[in-house]
Amino acid sequence: MPNKTEETNAVKQVRHQPARLDDVDRKLLGLLSADSAQSYAELGERLHLSAPAVHDRVKRLKRDGVIRATVAKIDGCKVGRTLLAFVLVNTKNVVSTKRLLTLNNLPEIEEMHTVAGDSGVMLKVRVRETEGLEELLGKIQDIEGVDGTRSYIVLSTFVERGPDPAL
Template sequence: MRHQPAKLDEIDRKLLALLAEDSTQSYADLGEAIHLSAPAVHDRVKRLKRDGVIRATVAKIDGCKVGRTLLAFVLVNTKNLVSTKRLLTLANVPEIEEMHTVAGDSCVLLKVRVRETEGLEELLGKIQDIEGVDGTRSYIVMSTFVERGPDPYL
């Protein structure tokens, strides 16, 4: 299934940018910023949620502050598509924040956050125990310079 962009006007894009910056703003404050009434902003937000443009409203949690100080990206090599799909058995593992199929030398890219190297080693063991996984390569993050979602204007 191909991803189809939603039909967004300039006001939708401004609203998305404001919400991406701080989703706790009231509809009245958002309306003031984009020159709409609070009920009009509410209707737009409902439509953006219904259309899947806004997928969730969440708190961005600092991994270090909750004891998950080690951030890593793990590339996983699998034998075939069936093996790749077996990785979905790990979808509910809380240390795995993101799971993507990718093109290139590897099949799957995982973003993982654990407490320490022992936690990473344990997680890698779970991944490597899945039938059809040929191997993994891990990249431990030293610093994060930029981390953000998509820009609604691009």
């Protein structure tokens, strides 16, 4: 049995502090966010730096948590998950909200956020069809302390991007 101070859940709430970034770091982040498959040599040419200097900056940005991962952006529709929805979850209290973390390994849940307003949690979910959404909503509503859900099905996506490092 884990002791009270031991981490028992893979999801952590983190208080973020801005990293110290210079203009070159911000430009590098912009280039990587547009295409992370560029070589250090290609990035160096665009930044007027050597490839090893770019590599050192990327290493530092990863170490400092500015770059959290290098991933491929997958088109949900192309892999058969054509229904994108945002689900607002009403919870009774903070304990109920934390119980939702038991769902964090479900592949249908792409994002999970606590929010201010009428609901406690907002989920970004992607499923194959309405039956998949109904099944997921059932799992959510089975959690003790969940009072209800509201779902918003996405019809079209016009803009979907991460933060602009230049700002």
